[in-house]
Structure formats: C-alpha cells, structure tokens
Amino acid sequence: QKEVEQDPGPLSVPEGAIVSLNCTYSNSAFQYFMWYRQYSRKGPELLMYTYSSGNKEDGRFTAQVDKSSKYISLFIRDSQPSDSATYLCAMGGATNKLIFGTGTLLAVQP
Amino acid sequence: EAGVAQSPRYKIIEKRQSVAFWCNPISGHATLYWYQQILGQGPKLLIQFQNNGVVDDSQLPKDRFSAERLKGVDSTLKIQPAKLEDSAVYLCASSFLAGGDYNEQFFGPGTRLTVL
Numbered sequence: 001q002k003e004v005e006q007d008p009g010p011l012s013v014p015e016g017a018i019v020s021l022n023c024t025y026s027n028s029a030f031q032y033f034m035w036y037r038q039y040s041r042k043g044p045e046l047l048m049y050t051y052s053s054g055n056k057e058d059g060r061f062t063a064q065v066d067k068s069s070k071y072i073s074l075f076i077r078d079s080q081p082s083d084s085a086t087y088l089c090a091m092g093g094a095t096n097k098l099i100f101g102t103g104t105l106l107a108v109q110p
Numbered sequence: 111e112a113g114v115a116q117s118p119r120y121k122i123i124e125k126r127q128s129v130a131f132w133c134n135p136i137s138g139h140a141t142l143y144w145y146q147q148i149l150g151q152g153p154k155l156l157i158q159f160q161n162n163g164v165v166d167d168s169q170l171p172k173d174r175f176s177a178e179r180l181k182g183v184d185s186t187l188k189i190q191p192a193k194l195e196d197s198a199v200y201l202c203a204s205s206f207l208a209g210g211d212y213n214e215q216f217f218g219p220g221t222r223l224t225v226l
Contacts, residue, residue, distance in 0.1 A: 100153050
C-alpha cells in the first residue's frame with residue numbers, strides 16, 4: 001500500500017464548476033498536509049497547507065483534512081480555465097520530507 | 111526574490127552515458143532537495159541537504175546517482191551510467207530550514223531528462 005493515494009484523473013469540468021480533489025494516506029505520523037499546483041513544464045507551487053483537522057479557506061480554494069479518516073480534500077469554487085493544471089497532494093513530518101500523491105490532471109473548459 | 115534556478119532545462123542522452131544537473135537555491139535557504147518526477151507520478155525525494163550535510167538519501171540509487179552541495183549553496187546531481195528508467199524530470203527545491211514547523215519548499219522549473 002502506498003503511503004499516499006490520489007486519483008490520477010484526468011478530470012474535465014466546465015468553467016464555473018466546483019471541483020473536488022482527494023487523497024488518502026496511511027501514515028499517522030504525517031503532521032502537515034499540502035496541495036501543490038503544477039502547470040505543464042513548470043515546478044510545483046504551494047497552493048495551501050494545514051496542520052490540523054478541519055477546513056482552511058483561501059479565496060476560491062478550501063482545503064479539508066480529516067485525520068481520523070486519513071483523508072484530505074481540496075475544493076475549487078467557480079473554477080476558471082487558468083486553474084487547468086496538475087494538483088498534487090503532499091504530506092510531511094518533522095524532517096520536512098514530503099511524500100507526494102501521483103497528482104490529478106484537471107482541465108477546466110471555457 | 112529570485113527563485114530556484116536549474117540548468118539545463120532539457121537533456122537527451124543515450125543509455126550508459128553520464129549527465130549532471132545543476133541547482134542554485136534561493137539565497138539564504140539552508141535546505142536543498144532533489145526530487146525525481148517520472149511522467150504521471152508525483153515527485154519522489156532523492157536527497158535532502160541541510161547546508162552541505164546530507165539529511166536523507168534513503169531513496170537515492172547510490173550505485174549510479176551522486177549529489178553534492180559544496181559550500182552549502184549550489185548543488186549538482188549526477189547520474190553515471192544512465193538507464194532508460196532514469197527518464198524523468200529532476201526537480202530541485204529549497205527551504206529556509208527543515209525540522210519543527212513546516213518550512214515551505216520552493217521548486218525550480220526542473221530538468222527534463224530523456225534517456226534513449
């Protein structure tokens with residue numbers, strides 16, 4: 001079993017849709033949880049991170065962590081064509097070592 | 111603030127040849143990471159440096175991969191000899207520190223390696 005599991009998609013939605021991206025994990029030692037966005041031929045960039053269970057909102061993006069179920073989600077409201085990218089979940093612990101999911105390729109159609 | 115710089119951006123070699131990648135982290139960042147990202151997968155950590163010391167190289171194939179970070183700034187990653195399965199994007203990242211609270215890792219654009 002992989003430490004982090006992520007549905008690879010691809011996911012195609014119309015502009016304005018709500019997008020839900022999810023990851024599950026098996027390692028209870030993970031302390032912080034992140035979502036990275038990666039555009040084609042670019043490096044990943046941090047979108048959101050959180051330490052605790054619950055929701056964290058930043059503009060159109062909401063990150064949700066459920067430590068009891070070992071499940072994290074990213075919601076994108078009012079999706080835009082510029083949101084088209086690969087979304088990577090990542091998790092880490094005390095050494096700052098990150099374990100990434102496989103990434104979900106999202107396409108938002110105008 | 112200048113980002114993480116990497117070169118070259120693209121490299122094509124034949125199997126059994128050697129190749130080297132270079133990374134210049136963000137100024138003042140003590141921790142440097144090299145990741146391998148195979149097509150369709152997430153990045154996998156190969157090696158993590160804190161200043162010029164190795165923190166974690168547990169997933170580095172040491173029979174063919176080597177990395178160094180002289181003077182705690184720039185770093186090079188070398189593959190010798192390359193295999194077909196080494197075809198991937200090699201990402202360099204840096205963070206201010208590592209340990210304790212999370213320190214954001216900033217990624218460079220990557221070097222895309224194709225082994226023929």
